[in-house]
Amino acid sequence: xxxxxxxxxxxxxxxxxxxxxxxxxxxxxxxxxxxxxxxxxxxxxxxxxxxxxxxxxxxxxxxxxxxxxxxxxxxxxxxxxxxxxxxxxxxxxxxxxxxxxxxxxxxxxxxxxxxxxxxxxxxxxxxxxxxxxxxxxxxxxxxxxxxxxxxxxxxxxxxxxxxxxxxxxxxxxxxxxxxxxxxxxxxxxxxxxxxxxxxxxxxxxxxxxxxxxxxxxxxxxxxxxxxxxxxxxxxxxxxxxxxxxxxxxxxxxxxxxxxx
Amino acid sequence: xxxxxxxxxxxxxxxxxxxxxxxxxxxxxxxxxxxxxxxxxxxxxxxxxxxxxxxxxxxxxxxxxxxxxxxxxxxxxxxxxxxxxxxxxxxxxxxxxxxxxxxxxxxxxxxxxxxxxxxxxxxxxxxxxxxxxxxxxxxxxxxxxxxxxxxxxxxxxxxxxxxxxxxxxxxxxxxxxxxxxxxxxxxxxxxxxxxxxxxxxxxxxxxxxxxxxxxxxxxxxxxxxxxxxxxxxxxxxxxxxxxxxxxxxxxxxxxxxxxxxxxxxx
Amino acid sequence: xxxxxxxxxxxxxxxxxxxxxxxxxxxxxxxxxxxxxxxxxxxxxxxxxxxxxxxxxxxxxxxxxxxxxxxxxxxxxxxxxxxxxxxxxxxxxxxxxxxxxxxxxxxxxxxxxxxxxxxxxxxxxxxxxxxxxxxxxxxxxxxxxxxxxxxxxxxxxxxxxxxxxxxxxxxxxxxxxxxxxxxxxxxxxxxxxxxxxxxxxxxxxxxxxxxxxxxxxxxxxxxxxxxxxxxxxxxxxxxxxxxxxxxxxxxxxxxxxx
Numbered sequence: 001x002x003x004x005x006x007x008x009x010x011x012x013x014x015x016x017x018x019x020x021x022x023x024x025x026x027x028x029x030x031x032x033x034x035x036x037x038x039x040x041x042x043x044x045x046x047x048x049x050x051x052x053x054x055x056x057x058x059x060x061x062x063x064x065x066x067x068x069x070x071x072x073x074x075x076x077x078x079x080x081x082x083x084x085x086x087x088x089x090x091x092x093x094x095x096x097x098x099x100x101x102x103x104x105x106x107x108x109x110x111x112x113x114x115x116x117x118x119x120x121x122x123x124x125x126x127x128x129x130x131x132x133x134x135x136x137x138x139x140x141x142x143x144x145x146x147x148x149x150x151x152x153x154x155x156x157x158x159x160x161x162x163x164x165x166x167x168x169x170x171x172x173x174x175x176x177x178x179x180x181x182x183x184x185x186x187x188x189x190x191x192x193x194x195x196x197x198x199x200x201x202x203x204x205x206x207x208x209x210x211x212x213x214x215x216x217x218x219x220x221x222x223x224x225x226x227x228x229x230x231x232x233x234x235x236x237x238x239x240x241x242x243x244x245x246x247x248x249x250x251x252x253x254x255x256x257x258x259x260x
Numbered sequence: 261x262x263x264x265x266x267x268x269x270x271x272x273x274x275x276x277x278x279x280x281x282x283x284x285x286x287x288x289x290x291x292x293x294x295x296x297x298x299x300x301x302x303x304x305x306x307x308x309x310x311x312x313x314x315x316x317x318x319x320x321x322x323x324x325x326x327x328x329x330x331x332x333x334x335x336x337x338x339x340x341x342x343x344x345x346x347x348x349x350x351x352x353x354x355x356x357x358x359x360x361x362x363x364x365x366x367x368x369x370x371x372x373x374x375x376x377x378x379x380x381x382x383x384x385x386x387x388x389x390x391x392x393x394x395x396x397x398x399x400x401x402x403x404x405x406x407x408x409x410x411x412x413x414x415x416x417x418x419x420x421x422x423x424x425x426x427x428x429x430x431x432x433x434x435x436x437x438x439x440x441x442x443x444x445x446x447x448x449x450x451x452x453x454x455x456x457x458x459x460x461x462x463x464x465x466x467x468x469x470x471x472x473x474x475x476x477x478x479x480x481x482x483x484x485x486x487x488x489x490x491x492x493x494x495x496x497x498x499x500x501x502x503x504x505x506x507x508x509x510x511x512x513x514x515x516x517x518x519x520x521x522x523x524x525x526x
Numbered sequence: 527x528x529x530x531x532x533x534x535x536x537x538x539x540x541x542x543x544x545x546x547x548x549x550x551x552x553x554x555x556x557x558x559x560x561x562x563x564x565x566x567x568x569x570x571x572x573x574x575x576x577x578x579x580x581x582x583x584x585x586x587x588x589x590x591x592x593x594x595x596x597x598x599x600x601x602x603x604x605x606x607x608x609x610x611x612x613x614x615x616x617x618x619x620x621x622x623x624x625x626x627x628x629x630x631x632x633x634x635x636x637x638x639x640x641x642x643x644x645x646x647x648x649x650x651x652x653x654x655x656x657x658x659x660x661x662x663x664x665x666x667x668x669x670x671x672x673x674x675x676x677x678x679x680x681x682x683x684x685x686x687x688x689x690x691x692x693x694x695x696x697x698x699x700x701x702x703x704x705x706x707x708x709x710x711x712x713x714x715x716x717x718x719x720x721x722x723x724x725x726x727x728x729x730x731x732x733x734x735x736x737x738x739x740x741x742x743x744x745x746x747x748x749x750x751x752x753x754x755x756x757x758x759x760x761x762x763x764x765x766x767x768x769x770x771x772x773x774x775x776x777x778x779x780x781x782x783x784x
Contacts, residue, residue, distance in 0.1 A: 004519035008422070011512040018505045019449065022498045041497030263577045269607070276603040280593045338591035344557060347581035347607040522575065526557040 050082040057122050058100040061146075061162075063130035066107040069146070069164050070114035074126060076150030077119025085114045092116070123151055130162035130183050145189075162186055163208075171195060182208030182234075189213070193244065194221035201228040212238040265355070269348050273356045277330075284329070292322065292369050296376035300384075312396060315373060316409040323365055323413055324420045324439075328432040330357045331424040340526055350521045354421075354514065361417060366410060407503070415506045418513035425520045527563075527711050529704070533653075534682040537714075538696040539689035540768055541706035547689040548588070550706065551656050554687075555585045567654060581608055583654040584647045588662060590640055597627050597642050608650040615679070616649035623671060637663045644672065648679050655686045661695040673699045693765045703764065705771055712775060713782040717762050723781055725752040726763040739777065740770030753781070 029039040063069055070088055082101075084092065087109070094103045101118070126148060145165040148158070152172040160166055160180035168176070169191040175198040178188060182205045189211040193199060203210070210230060226247035230236060238244055278285065295318040333339035343353075396404035416439060423435035527550075531537060541547050552558040553565055556572030556579065565572050570579035594600045597620050605611040620627050623641040631639055640663050647655060661669045676686070676699055688696060704714045724739070728749045732738055740751040749766040771778045 002519070002523055004426075004516045004523055007512055007516040007519065011509050011516070014505065014512075015509055018502070019446065022502060023449065025498055266577075269577070272603075272606050276593070279599065279603050333591075336591065338587055338589035341557060341585065341587050342591045342593065344575070345555065345580055345583070345585050347577055349577050350575065525559055526552060 050084070053080060053082065054096045055080060056096050056099050056101040056120070057124045058127075059103065059118065059120075059123065059125070060100060060127045061103045061105065061129070063128070063132060063162055063164070064104065064106040065131040065133070066105075067132055069105065069107055070116055071144050072116045072118070072146040074118045074120065074123065074146075074148045076121065076123075076152070078121060079119065080121060081117070081119040083115075083117040083119075085116075088114045088116065122153060123148070123156055125157040125159070127159040128162040128164070128166065128180075130164070132163065133184065158188070160186055160188055165189065167191060174198060175200065177201075179203065181205030185209070187211065192218060194218055194224060197221065197223060198225045199228070200225075201230070203230045203234060205231060205234075207233050209235045209237065212236070212242075212244055214239075264349055265351055270352050270355065273348055273352055274359060277356060277360065281329070288322075288326065289368065289372070292372045293376045295322070296373050297380065300377060300380045312404070312408055315370075315405075316412055318373065319366070319369060319409055319413050320416050322369065323361060323417055324436065325432060326365060327357065327361045327417055327420045328424045328435065330360070331421075332431065334425075334427070334431070334524075335429045337526060340524075344524065344526065350518055354425075354518045354521060357421060358514070361421075362414065366413065370405065370409075411503065411506055415510045418510040418517070422513050422517045422520065425517045425524070527709070529711055529714060531685050531687065533685055535702050536676065536680070536686045536700045537688070537702045537704055538693075538700035538764070539687055539704050539706060540693055540696075540764075541691070542772070543691060545706040546709035547691075547706055548658055549709070551585070551658055551687065551689055554654075555583055555656055556580075557585070582652050583656065584608075584650050584652045586640075586643055586647050586655075586657040586660055588659045590643045592631055592639060592643060595630055595632070597625060597629070597646075600642070600646055604646070605650070608652065610651040612649050612651055615651075616645055619645035619648060619675060622675065623668065637665060637668065640664060641668060644675075648675065651681065651684075653684055655684060657686075657688045659690050659692070660688060661690060661692055669695050673697075693768045697764050698761075700764075703767070705768070707771075707775055712771065712779045715782050720762050720767065720782065721754070721759060722757075723754055723784075724762075724767070725754045725758055725760045726750075726766055727752070727760065728763075739781070740766070740773055742766060742769050742773075 025041070029041065032039040059074065061072070070085070082094070091107050091109065092103065092105045094101060096102070103116070105116075107114075128146065145167045147167045147169065148156070149168070149170045154173065155175040155177065156171070156173055157177040157179070158166070158168070160178070161183045163182065163184040163186040165187045167189040169189075171192075172195045174196075176190070176196040178190070178199075178201040180186075180203060182188070182203060185207045187209040190196075190199070190213070191211075192214050193212045194214055201210070210228075212228075220243055226244060228244070228248040229251060230248065231251045236248060238248075299314055299318075331343075333343050346353075348356075396408065399407065419439060419442075420435045423438065424431045427434060529550075539547050539550065549558065553560055554567060554572060556575045559573045567579065567583070570576055570582075572579065592600065594603055597616075601611075601613060601616060605613070605616070617627065620642065623645055625634070625638050625642045625645070629638075631642070634642075640660070644657070644660055647657070661672060664672060673695070676688075688700065690696060700717065702714065702716050703720065705712045726749070727733070728747060730747050732741070732748070732750050733752070736752045736755070738750045738752055742749050749763060751766060751770045754760075767778075
């Protein structure tokens with residue numbers, strides 16, 4: 001056999017063998033970790049779980065003046081917990097004082113896999129502020145946002161003074177109150193808006209986007225009380241012909257856009 | 261003069277090659293700006309994985325086509341004769357290709373690609389493109405580019421080079437076709453086989469974002485609400501071995517190309 | 527097949543189409559590898575394609591390819607690979623063959639390109655020079671020029687092999703003739719040896735007393751070959767020799783090898 005063919009066949013065999021072996025090792029380490037063991041050759045560098053923290057019902061997050069932000073999930077959880085991804089180290093600080101979590105994020109080294117998870121049994125208010133001049137636009141990973149999800153409660157007040165993307169989904173509230181100035185083109189996406197018995201939106205500010213959506217199979221909430229007041233410079237996205245349009249008050253001339 | 265390798269002869273080869281393909285080289289440099297422009301116009305900045313994959317894909321495709329240019333003469337008898345009888349060793353001829361397709365091409369393309377992106381970002385005043393690249397999967401920019409773009413490129417390009425030297429016709433088509441099959445095969449492997457090995461209680465987690473070629477850097481699990489619950493990165497055993505395996509494989513393919521050139525008959 | 531070529535010889539390699547001339551040349555140049563047996567060119571084995579070997583041979587194929595754009599570029603980028611390249615000779619030959627030194631090959635005819643290649647090949651002053659159908663595509667004046675150039679650049683250390691089926695073009699150029707038939711070497715003899723054994727003649731009157739070995743119709747009337755039994759001398763007529771061989775290979779092989 002020609003020398004070149006011997007080399008090619010040997011190399012291909014090495015590659016295939018390693019593909020099998022590495023796949024098997026990978027699966028093995030997953031199983032070990034998940035069942036609570038420690039794998040000798042895999043390092044979990046994901047989480048920094050904060051334990052033993054005081055109770056809080058309000059959250060205030062300040063983003064300083066960076067152009068990007070880590071993914072933040074605020075979600076319902078029986079037990080209160082905060083988890084930071086390992087690489088986020090030194091880029092945040094927090095304190096809890098009188099029912100409120102003050103979280104300051106100074107995000108200078110962007111890593112796509114960074115996240116902050118805040119699990120809380122009850123959330124009364126969430127306030128987001130930013131000093132950054134970046135518009136935050138042109139950045140559209142659908143999974144990268146600040147999400148509030150899983151709450152089935154009485155009320156939630158969301159004050160948005162940041163320019164990032166906020167998504168509210170899978171919540172069932174008696175009242176959702178949305179305020180803020182959306183600082184330099186922020187976005188709030190209220191998914192499944194019929195889930196809020198009372199939807200009170202009053203936005204100040206210059207430029208931003210408000211998205212109101214629901215799943216096609218979801219029916220309108222006939223008991224819903226809605227008041228949406230937005231400035232003329234804002235963009236609203238909602239399904240054409242949806243009843244929600246009749247509850248929207250434009251503070252002066254506005255550009256309307258529709259989805260679907 | 262050493263009969264296996266001589267710097268003087270190699271320099272002559274480099275000049276000769278440049279002279280023959282002057283026009284193509286210059287046009288290529290201009291064309292290298294196009295991918296960045298095309299991508300930025302058609303899509304806004306996506307997440308880090310996408311941006312890196314986009315860069316790597318362009319690097320592989322354009323570099324791969326560039327590589328096939330050097331031995332496309334095989335299909336013409338007269339040209340293959342001149343290729344073989346040129347008084348330079350087979351080693352020098354292979355190193356010539358590597359010189360242009362790795363040493364010259366990779367840095368130039370990288371600078372042009374990121375440079376054009378930077379210019380576009382300045383024009384559109386968008387999210388700072390470079391903060392996206394500052395730290396990727398725990399590595400700073402240069403090591404990240406070397407590991408996640410240049411290493412796959414060298415591995416990929418060694419296969420393209422081998423096909424270029426080996427085959428008489430349609431080298432580009434077959435090389436790219438083979439690599440496409442390879443990538444599909446490995447992706448299917450990653451998705452199905454490994455997935456089936458993982459057991460977590462009664463349900464399987466949604467494992468995402470695995471590196472296409474090798475399961476070297478598996479990342480996070482997400483539940484239905486997209487809440488990330490666990491992050492495993494930097495597999496201390498698999499990652500370094502995979503880097504070594506890929507590097508050695510690329511080198512072996514280069515060696516095979518060398519022998520194929522020596523074994524070539526007209 | 528067994529073949530030995532010696533320095534200073536200009537060998538004409540003749541044979542019908544498909545006899546194996548090109549294959550033999552490719553084997554000698556290392557472009558193909560023998561299935562069995564060995565080939566040595568000087569101290570080199572062609573299939574190894576050592577740089578020393580490659581810079582000591584030049585092969586002008588039937589189809590030529592020049593990567594450079596002009597003869598001037600050939601001198602600048604290709605010539606440095608051949609240590610013995612003679613610039614002055616190259617320019618002189620280019621001029622003699624009426625090829626524009628600065629002319630672009632893309633605008634030149636096939637014949638012009640071939641002449642440039644031949645000029646370059648000779649100017650490389652390699653120890654071994656192989657040409658496959660070099661006169662293909664050349665006009666009649668150029669063919670004559672070709673012959674005179676080969677003769678005037680004779681080098682006693684060089685082996686030159688010219689393969690062709692246009693036998694007439696090699697007339698009074700070569701000093702050894704090799705005839706190939708069915709991939710076998712029928713004979714490899716010097717022209718002196720041929721004229722010792724055979725007499726060539728033209729005209730309608732064939733001398734009496736001898737049975738001609740071959741009679742052919744040529745442009746100048748008949749041409750014939752007789753056995754040379756009385757040490758006469760005649761100019762070897764290559765074309766007639768070749769035609770004679772074709773008509774009776776065994777006879778001529780026997781006579782010339784005997």
